[in-house]
Structures are given as C-alpha cells and as structure tokens.
Amino acid sequence: DTAVSQTPKYLVTQMGNDKSIKCEQNLGHDTMYWYKQDSKKFLKIMFSYNNKELIINETVPNRFSPKSPDKAHLNLHINSLELGDSAVYFCASSQDKTAIDNSPLHFGNGTRLTVT
Amino acid sequence: QKEVEQNSGPLSVPEGAIASLNCTYSDRGSQSFFWYRQYSGKSPELIMFIYSNGDKEDGRFTAQLNKASQYVSLLIRDSQPSDSATYLCAVNRFSGGYNKLIFGAGTRLAVHP
Numbered sequence: 631d632t633a634v635s636q637t638p639k640y641l642v643t644q645m646g647n648d649k650s651i652k653c654e655q656n657l658g659h660d661t662m663y664w665y666k667q668d669s670k671k672f673l674k675i676m677f678s679y680n681n682k683e684l685i686i687n688e689t690v691p692n693r694f695s696p697k698s699p700d701k702a703h704l705n706l707h708i709n710s711l712e713l714g715d716s717a718v719y720f721c722a723s724s725q726d727k728t729a730i731d732n733s734p735l736h737f738g739n740g741t742r743l744t745v746t
Numbered sequence: 747q748k749e750v751e752q753n754s755g756p757l758s759v760p761e762g763a764i765a766s767l768n769c770t771y772s773d774r775g776s777q778s779f780f781w782y783r784q785y786s787g788k789s790p791e792l793i794m795f796i797y798s799n800g801d802k803e804d805g806r807f808t809a810q811l812n813k814a815s816q817y818v819s820l821l822i823r824d825s826q827p828s829d830s831a832t833y834l835c836a837v838n839r840f841s842g843g844y845n846k847l848i849f850g851a852g853t854r855l856a857v858h859p
Contacts, residue, residue, distance in 0.1 A: 661844075670754075671832055673790065673849040685844045720789060724845075734780070735847060737789035 633657050634738035636721050642744045643711055651706045651741045653721030661685075662704040663722040663735070664696060673720070679704055708743075716745045749773060750837050750850035758856045765822040767853050769835030772816070778838035779811055779818045780847065785831045793833075794820070825857045 634655045643649055655662060663686070664676040678686035679698040693709045704721060721738040751770050759765045771779075778797045782790035796802045796809040796818070808821040818837075822829055832852040839846045 665849075670851055671784075671834075672851045673834060675846055675848075678844065678846070680844065685842075686846055734792040734795065735790075737791070739789050 634721055634723055634736050636719075636738040636741050638741060639739065640742050640744075642746065644746055645711055645713060647711050648707070648709045649711060649743070650708070651719055651721075651743075653704045653706070653738055655702055655721075655723040655736070655738075657723055657725075657736060659723035659725050659736070660701055661724045661726065662698065662701070663724075664704065664706050665720040665722060665737075667718045667720060667740070669717070677704075677706075711743075711745045713745050716743055718742050748850070749848045750835055752833075752835050752850035752853045754851060755854040756856045757853055758858060759825050761825060761827060761857055761859050763825050763857075765825045765829065765855055765857065767820040767822075767833050767835075767855065769818045769820075769850055770816055771818070771835075771837045771848075773837065773839060774813075774816065776837045776839065778840075779809070780836040780838070781807075781809060781818075781820045782834040782836060782849075783831045784834055784852065790834055822855075825855075827857050827859055830855055830857050 636653045661680045663678045667673045677696040682698045695707045698704045718740045720740045722735040780795045781793045784790040794809045796811045802809045806823045810819045834852045835850040836847045
C-alpha cells in the first residue's frame with residue numbers, strides 16, 4: 631500500500647503548455663506539501679495545505695496553483711510551463727502542522743518534469 | 747548565506763569506516779533538526795531527528811547537535827555500500843502556527859568496498 635502516491639511519475643512537455651500533477655495520501659495526515667528539487671538536489675518547499683486550507687505559500691510564480699479538494703489530495707497545476715520549471719516535484723504529508731518532531735514528512739516518489 | 751549549508755561532496759569512505767556528514771544553519775531560533783537519506787532517483791526518507799544539544803544514537807547512526815555553533819552532524823559507523831546516497835540536512839522553522847522544513851542541498855556519500 632503506497633502511503634503518498636503521485637502521478638504521473640514522468641512528465642515531458644513543451645514550453646507554454648499547462649500540466650497537472652496529482653497527489654494522494656492514505657495515511658490520514660492533516661498536512662500536505664509540495665516540494666521542488668532542482669538539478670542540484672536542492673529541495674525547496676513551495677506550498678503546504680492543512681485540512682484543505684493553504685498555510686504556506688512560498689515565493690512561487692503564480693503560474694503554479696495548488697488545489698486541495700480534500701485533506702487526502704493535493705494537486706499542482708502549472709500554467710505556461712517554462713524551461714526553468716524542469717525539476718522533480720515531491721508531494722509530502724505529515725500528521726500535524728505543529729508537532730513535526732513526532733510527525734515527520736512522508737514523501738511521494740516524485741514527478742520528474744522535463745520542459746523542452 | 748543559505749539557511750542550511752552542507753558540503754556537496756562526494757564524500758568517499760571505505761567500507762567499515764565512519765562517515766561524518768556536517769551541516770550548519772543560520773537561524774539561531776531553529777529548534778528541530780533532521781537527517782534524510784535520498785537514494786538516486788528515489789524520494790527522501792527520514793533517518794533521524796534531534797532537538798537537544800548533544801548526541802542521539804540509533805543503531806549505526808549518531809546525530810550530533812551544537813546549537814551554540816549552529817552545527818548538526820550525522821555519523822554513520824561501519825559504513826556499508828548500501829549507505830551510498832545523498833544525505834539531506836533539514837531544519838524546522840516554526841512560524842505562524844505551522845512547521846516548514848528548510849533543506850540543505852545534500853552531501854553525496856559514496857562507500858566503496
């Protein structure tokens with residue numbers, strides 16, 4: 631049973647296109663995240679939702695729009711894709727937005743996005 | 747200055763040796779510190795967390811924290827080839843009622859037989 635699952639695993643698309651990545655967790659966690667990992671392995675938080683409410687919104691272009699239809703799902707839609715958007719995008723979840731010491735992040739397997 | 751800094755490596759150690767991975771952070775108010783391991787093409791997985799000064803041991807892994815020096819390290823004893831991976835240091839920033847993990851760029855460890 632996959633705890634945090636993302637689809638698709640690979641996404642190759644052209645500049646200017648719009649694409650979505652989906653994430654689902656079956657851990658019963660309240661908080662979900664999107665992280666971006668660039669080619670230098672630098673993992674940076676983009677967004678976080680707690681019970682469908684946006685709680686973290688880092689300095690991310692507004693071409694990126696997260697949506698959380700319920701607390702088990704967090705999707706990421708990207709408009710007008712650019713070359714610099716190429717990266718691995720990780721979804722993650724944690725039980726509690728406040729007690730991270732006892733509620734570590736569980737990551738999905740990542741979506742490798744390549745923009746040509 | 748990056749919030750969390752790590753030497754990118756690669757750190758190459760022989761099998762059976764102790765691997766020492768280091769991390770410094772800039773925010774003096776940080777309270778919780780984490781080490782994640784990431785195999786190539788895989789997702790990060792938590793190895794350990796520490797929030798008190800001193801050492802914390804878990805099997806072959808020991809995390810060390812020195813808040814005065816803003817320094818966190820991870821020691822891996824009896825290193826195995828299967829330990830070859832990128833090790834990510836992460837620092838928690840708690841603000842506005844929620845947590846945000848800030849990651850370093852990772853140190854690549856290569857354990858050779």
